Amino acid sequence: MGMKTTSAYRFGVGAALATAFVLAWVIGAVGLVGIEGDPFDLIYAGVLAVGVIGAMIARLRPLGMARALFATALAQASVAVIALIAGKHHVEVSSVLEILGSNAFFVTLWVGSALLFKAAAREQRPG
Template sequence: MRFTAEVNWSPGDFVVFGAMLACVCGTWEFVARRRCDGAYRGAVGMALATTFLALWIDLAVGIAGPPGALANRVFLAVLGLGVVAAVLARGRAAGMMRMMLVMALAQTGVGLAGWVVAASPGPVVGLSLVFVGLWLISAGLFARAARAQH
């Protein structure tokens, strides 16, 4: 806010951003302390970074319309799906790999829906493709970690 008038955060914005950082950094710290290989850590790092980026973009400027728009909640639903699936997988690499594939598939569906219903589908489709790619990279790293566990 010091450098431009376009950014005007309220105290609540700082609290939300701090909570996001605390969740991502706390999860990373938990994973980093476990005995796991580099592929698993890389996969978790990619998933956390992608989740953080998707949430931050959605809250800051909105992905499918202005912040708070109903269409943006679909992007949040993909993240919620990932959290539920991660709990069900109990952090095991094979389950996490499947979770990332499901998230990539869900993200593809979001992109297709945005292409069909959005007034200007370019940003929705483009960001969905970026997120699909990031989820797939994470899935590949989890697959490598699952092979190393066996």
């Protein structure tokens, strides 16, 4: 039996893919924490891995995707905490506000996508 995709589901997919693309692009272009090319930025591959593995576990079902993207948002927030613990805010180009702000931006996008999937799951339920 095929899954009926709703507009909330399609927007959720679009938001998740766009967020992943922008995160990868920013990391590749200028880096998110520290100076350009800082090896610390490789930790963001873990954030993307949480999303991909979560989507595989969810088998792309809306409620599972919502959970996977909430987990991805948590992973993104964890990177900000790890960066601050590692002292990355002492680098000339990365203040505490910049680290928290840039990561909060991506956390917000992941959560937005998760909420779209949650809405799609509600739309699938009868009644």
